[in-house]
Amino acid sequence: MTVDAPIADGHPLPRLNDPARLRTRYAAEARFRIYGVAALSIAIAFLFGLFASIISNGWSAFLQTKAHVPVYLDPAEIDPDGKRDVSRFGLADYTKLARDALSKAIGLPEKQDKATKRDLKGLLSRAIDVQIRDLVVADPSLIGQTITVPLLAHGDVDSLLKGAIDRSIPEERRQLNDRQLQWIDKLTADGVLKKDFNAGLFAYGASSQPESSGLAVALIGSLFMMLTVALLAVPIGVATAAYLEEFAPKNFWTDLIEVNINNLAAVPSIVFGLLGLAVFINFAGLPRSASLIGGLVLTLMTLPTIIIATRAAIRAVPPSIREAALGVGASKMQTLFHHTLPLAFPGIMTGTIIGLVQALGETAPLLMIGMVAFVVDIPSSVMEPATALPVQIYMWATSAERGFVERTAGATIVLLGFLFVMNAAAVYLRRRFERKW
Template sequence: MTELASPTVKVSTRPAETRRDIGIKRRYAAERRFRAYGITAITLGLLFLAILISTVVSNGYTAFLQTTITLPIEFTEKVIDPKNERATDPKTLMTANYPVLVRNALVKQLGLDPTKRPLLKQATDMISPSARMQLRNMVVADPSLIGQTVPVTMLAEANIDSAFKGQIDLSVDEGRRRVKDQQVAWMNQLADAGVLKKSFNTGIFTFGASSRPEAAGVGVALVGSLYMMLIVLVLALPIGVAASIYLEEFAPKNRLTDLIEVNINNLAAVPSIVYGLLGLAVFINFAGMPRSAALVGGFVLTLMTLPTIIIATRAALKAVPPSIRSAALGLGASRMQTIFHHVLPLAMPGILTGTIIGLAHALGETAPLLLIGMVAFVVDFPGSPLEPSTALPVQIYMWANEPERAFVERTSGAIIILLIFLVFMNLGAILLRRRFERRW
């Protein structure tokens, strides 16, 4: 009978303390590597964020400065109302040749020869075409200006504005840039005389859409976004909170409520463009609501924000200790009194935080608004949510597609405005949470 060979057992010659020290060193080395990975990831994230913000700010901070030209405009009656018909025909003041007034002022300011039309055209091209509407509105509002000479501050044309801000390389050949050498000389002459200068651009907050970059602003977009955020707040907050209270406090735990919870979580992850398709099909095609209206945009953003508010509200309700409910019920409070007098006030910080985050998310959405037609060219401010309007992110999208160099500046400036709104909304959510949060 052969004997089975016993397996060879290797006995470590290292002391137990040495093996333990090696294990500890390996564990510490793994922790250091993991810490280094985390620091590297945070550093890269901050680096990319810094690059993004610096790029936007460097391209857009000049949008808050505007080059203006102040000229003494002589509101000559021969140009505005040569037949003295303004008393019987108010349209006379609307159709007058106001660019002639600008040209005459430039002729006197620059000492030009009125017979040299090419030079006159180059000079008048330095003034924004929006000056015609500006002078017309002044005369229509106050016809007594006719016959007077009044200093008027007008916007410089976009290329002159860019050149004065140093955004156009004037050292290149004249044929490769839109600002002529003669215009550069006049620009320096007007700047030395204090006629041409830079000032804070209030128009970026008050102007509407315009094909001229110097006369374009986000005023209409801000009003449209305000209307939509009010609609979202009025609809999404009460509906979301009511749905959350029912699901968390009153609904029985069965397959139906489980299905509803799964669908709510899935809706929070649905791409926003799907909500745009839903709004186009239901609110515009089926219900017949007007396109480009802030009301439709508010309804679409409400549907998109509801899952976020419901999830945040349910999490806030769950965070309230069960002892609060037990104590209220033990003292004789009804189920409804327990929820609305004790649980809901304690959960309100989390509810407000989730609502503000949802509103901030809705404020930056573009895709669903594009599908419901909020890309209209809207010049006038909407008087109600039913009138055509646009939104701030949509305005950024439209400006980004424009070929002019000045619209790049306007696009970055509008992005800065949007980022400021988002930062303040998220900061408000953080402050609310820290101010009212209670730790159990």
């Protein structure tokens, strides 16, 4: 826009009320506004696109196909000597029992060739063996009875019923053959194959089959890490903030601490992972993949957030309150613990939750310390190997099978759900306890 060049240059002053000029200026004004609206719309559209993609891919992970068939727990197979010996139960072929039950439900003859047996078996998950065995071990009196168990269907069957496998592709390239498709259709029509709520998503650990893998280990691992962060980062963070705000002398050392905290807040999270690997695992010799190390690394990472939030909360307490306390004879320490900190408490809680939210969603440093592990058993202490929710998402995201895509998106929904609840709690605390002085 050269139109309003400086007068000093000797150019003639443009006529300010020239209608053509005014029109271009107003058009520029309108364009500029549109750019602003467009930028904001693009950002928000992306947000919606992201949520839409995750939810549309992931909602079906909360449902799982199961075959509700009456399984005859044959004593001849499970307990041939009739001794009710629990260690013998493990040797039985439960898959065969389940297969027989399924074939009866389809209405196939008792005598079957190998191919039929294989196709039948292909409809059921490999995890059903353990599923039925656990039932029998828990209650041996079931042997000889016929019980209706919701048997986990194979991941391919699940994918088919959720529409993820295309029926029109030729049989030899399809995961399920034509005969299996027929059976599935019959079983679905009879109400034997049904989609139920997928409780297994929250109960199972790692598995190589999508249908029997779950988030239990990741949830417990994340819980342990959150506890570690809350127990370590909050006291240290609040103490640091209180020291810097109320006691620290103005000197080089204090400046150094302040600069440090601000810089740590901007250090890439993956570098904290390198620190954890070098210090906690290589130097201190703590076990790899343990949730304790994850918690320690996340503590160091969230400390700056908590310190900065706590300092703001302490600063927001008006000086008159401190002066009143000091005036009636309280020491500085008493003023801090009896007046300033309690009044700053809602702000500290909000900052803490924001720190925890950051820690819960963090992935990269946990990859460094070996939390990408195939952990089947649910950990019972912070020293045992575990994974974390975002790490589980990463591991599933890099698995090839179609069933895992759905699980990944489902796990993402769970993670976002937790973050939403925690953020809502922070907002609630801020609204509920916010004070204006």
